[in-house]
Amino acid sequence: MEKSKSLLDEETLFNVTQVFKALSDPTRVQILNLLQDREYSVNEIARTLSFNQTTVSHQLRFLKNLRLVKSRREGTSIFYTQDDNHVLELLSQAVRHVQHH
Template identity: 60%
Template sequence: MKNLKKEDYQPLDEETLFVVSQTFKALSDPTRIRILHLLFEKECSVTEISNCLELKQSNVSHQLRFLKQLRLVKYRREGKTIYYSHDDEHVINTLQQTIHHAKHH
């Protein structure tokens, strides 16, 4: 194992630490995991997410706002309907690997 010298170590800056911690916070909530997992499969409106996951639309909207702020989901408007999809392959890959890990046991 390589010895790491203090002068060789580059600590994370505060902004990166904050974003990483917020991303893990997002992934620590079962409802947000369910939403991200669904959006990995297909683009959905709030109504579709609500119906598919049997959640209240207000709860789905609240969770999507949080995920949008972290740039984990994106949206597009088609007429009056807004469709959501995942916005970060890295996070989706992490989520998929974690799901695979959980099912492996």
């Protein structure tokens, strides 16, 4: 039986579900939404969103492992931003879809 071209390979399927898993958490969505404007340090994110710094660090690690955010170090601070425009597009499309109704 010939495999359909529209079927996803196992690795792609797993990675796509991980991205949706990341977007299923309100804390992670708020962090990604904040990062669409500019880069922020962990402390700035925690302060702006009124989250515990430990919580923010944990969520950023999760998002970074999925390549949804990237970081850069400046002295003792680590700054985060969205990894690329695909992240912004995913989030923007989801928000537009929800607000459409």
